[in-house]
Amino acid sequence: MPTVVEPRLLIVGLGPTATTDVLLSYLDAARRTDTAARIVVAHRRDVAPPDPCGARWLALPVRTLTPRIAVEQRGDHLGAAARLVLANLRSRQVAHAAGRAPVLGRLAAAADVVAAADPASVRAVCRLRRRTRAMLVTGEQAMVYALTRCAR
């Protein structure tokens, strides 16, 4: 009989609040069946989503994102190339901000699964490759798949 453990999950969600909320909603639904986890959510200091999962919240110093988001919203009127450049810049900014938070590195090192809650956070999570042996994922299904594997 395999030992069932509660994996340690770190969610990095520095983009729009809704994406983290969606990830937690999914986790909430999935854990009803076969997944439980100890969760820490790293989020922008200025917005913390509601907590349906009993997660611990970790505010990161990325307030500087706000003006960048305003520029990005105007990007609706820009061409595809401009939007791609903005998305790239934004992910770099998030990664830079996350890199300035030593606590995030320590949490990642101790985690079993690190999930990026939004496209802007993918680069920040990828930069943790060498600092943790955790599974690094993005997307709801990949997160639950990783947690299920860890739990078993």
Add this chain to the structure above:
Amino acid sequence: MSVPHLLLVALNFPPSRSSGVYRAVAVANEFVRTGWDVSVLTVEEEAWARVTGTDASLIGRVDPRVRVVRTPFSWPHLDGDLRRWSRPRIEAPYLWRELWLKRSQRNFPEPVTGRWLPTATAAADTVHAERPVDVTLATASPAVSFAVAAHLHDRAGVPYVMDYRDAWQLDTATGRRTVPAGGRVDRYERRLLDDATEVWFVNEPIRAWHARLHPHAADKMHVVANGFDDDPQRRERRPHAKRGVTFGYVGTLSPGTHPINELLDGWRLAFGADPATGILRGYLAGGGALPPDTAARLRAAAETGLTYEGPIPKAEVFEFYNRVDALILLAASSPFVTGGKVAEYLSTGMPIVSVHDRNNASRSLLDGYPLWFPAAEVSPEAIAAALRRAAAAVRDPDPERWHRAFVHGQRFSRAAQLAPRIQALTLGADRG
């Protein structure tokens, strides 16, 4: 006379939990039951685990006499394992995805699954070499299955059946054509239909649409509707008067197409002094997430007795039916969408509350069902009225009406739907 050999090409097969799986399993099992050897060509189990999740209980529903041949396959664009992402993908994920999707259609005009063609045709050749195939039955979506069947036809003259669970050129949700007339998909489909022995559709509106588009193939087009799977637990229930009524829903919950918010509002209006219980079970469409506002409303609905209890393995569905007194049918508003669960609902003989507009194709199955309570329109008031009527039928049941409902539902078994076509193909195989 030797035992005929069917090759079923079905990318969606257990442990995948996509909706088309049930039909594929039923087809394989029914051919085996009627004396065919059946080989199924599909993809490896692990392919599903990473992207959509799996339902291991479905594997047990496949007749052990069915031989399953699995090929490698992956959905790199959905792969969320960041350790496998390349540098270009991290730098420009949107651009990477667009280029990858374009490249995936090199062999076959279908994004993503078009990549299966070389592997699947090689595997089909191997199956045929080991034991000659008499008929190939390709079920789609994805439409690449059709091309695998056509390959075996071109190479070895094996006749094939095209089974459209969905449509290739028609968006069944909106009724719009998805590709231009005369384009690559249109030409490909025309050629595939030319050589097919039979073409199956799940309902008459989809068949008629294709018959109009491809009149040259209309005479070989048949409706093979979705039916319910036989289950030893299925039995007629004896209704007795009761006060507390429990409603249930089983199936994918898709906020984009299902009127979930209207149901939640209707539920809130429906029950006052005689509260009812409602249980929603099923996977959430769109990667498993509800929009945050719907998720919040669903959480709030628990206060009025309506709760979402998460996914349900297929093997536990009957147990669920035994827990509830009446069923809620949420469906998209489209004349082309029937949904596999309608037949299963009908087979239970329980009251069914329809929450979809008059346009939905499932009405053709539900018409005449003695315990059908359709909402007159998709509005909270009309849904509330339908829920109350169904609750009354549970609280004060008419046993004769319940019996007629059960008898009515039994005609929609999978075996009954498939029998005429299997008989025709068996005759063809005998002559061949």
